[in-house]
Amino acid sequence: MTVGVLREIKPDEYRVSLLPTGADILTRKGHKVIVEKNAGLGSGFPNEQYEKYGAVIVDSAKEIFENAELILKVKEPLEQEYPYIKEDHIIFTFFHFAADRELTIKMAESRASCIAYETVQRDDMSLPILIPMSEIAGKMAVQAGAAFLEKVHGGRGILLSGVSGVEPAEVLIIGGGVVGTNAAFAASGLGARVTIIDNNLDHLRYLNSIMPNNVRTLMSTSYNIRDFLKTADLTVGAVLVPGAKTPKLITEPMLKLMKSGSVIVDVSIDQGGCIETSRPTTHHDPIFIKNEIVHYCVTNMPGAVPFTSTIALNNATFPYTLELCQMGFEKCVKSNPAIRRGINIYKGEITNKEVADAFALEYVSLDKLMKN
Secondary structure (H helix, E strand, O other): OOEEEEOOOOOOOOOOOOOOHHHHHHOOOOEEEEOOOOOHHOOOOHHHHHHOOOOOEEEOHHHHHHHOOEOOOOOOOHHHHHHHHHOOEEEOOOOOOOHHHHHHHHHHHHEEEEEEEEHHHOOOOOOOOOOHHHHHHHHHHHHHHHOOHHHHHHHOOOOOOEEOOOOOEEEEEEEHHHHHHHHHHHHHHHOOOOEEOOHHHHHHHHHHHOOOEEEEHHHHHHHHHHHHOOOOOOEEEEEOOOOOOOOOOOOOOHHHHHHOEEEEEEHHHOOOOOOOOOEEEEOOOOEEOOOOOEEEEEEEEOOOOOOOOHHHHHHHHHHHHHHHHHHOHHHHHHHHHHHHHHHEEEOOEOOOOOHHOOOOOOEOOOOHHHHO
């Protein structure tokens, strides 16, 4: 199989979808790897490293699309890439379809096979490719929140840890999954008082058993969210419904409950965001202020630490990439349930129900399509 590695063109995205060592393994197994020039440079992997391990460097994305069957990316295709995507392509990347109707329609029209990193799911319901990026985003949420609480950035001018004689900040984390857990560890490690709100009582019991004493857990109810918004200095939106658009748990009127200059970091923004007032931002222009509340809603947070996140991402993606190459698409899909769950669009049809429901579009079972 010919594997194409694109240079990311999303603003402030420096990750790359395949490491040189991955190119080495693929080429040794008889596959061809073509890499767009400087695709790995932002992550610290120059063209020469790819060439050393058997990859071919090409000058443009157009050459990748014209020659590769399996297209590897980190982030979703952008408008300028749409015309190149064809029916015989397998595209393996973060799509986050439920947050983008146009992308969903365009990929369906292309008839390409779209495997979304974020919905590759094991039988135990874990999300092996999303997990490492969620770990990074959770830690970064606190790092960013702490910075934007500074007065020079529009925040309250409060130090998360506090100091002798001055109480620490209050951190509210909505969602106790991988993002929320990592955010809680980071915030509590700095000395903040942390509250995690989640709707899974068993998981809250687990979190209660592993978290330090400055972390408390609460059941997710509208009352609890409203009550703790009143005291929170930093609120982290860490809600995830796999594949689906994120529910809005904080409405615009609820911002009036919050202290002026407090900060919201909406990590859920890739799937539409869990705060009604959120809108996507970039690393170069990361915040906006709405109703005196600082909003940080960067859609590719791990892209700011590309060396760490590229290696973490490839640790998770490469086994699936290798399996797709070794077995071929259809055989791999039939034998690997995790990859099968990752397919959101196939032969022009939406095969992920949550994505179809997000836009009231027709859902077609992958089983039905693969029998034809």
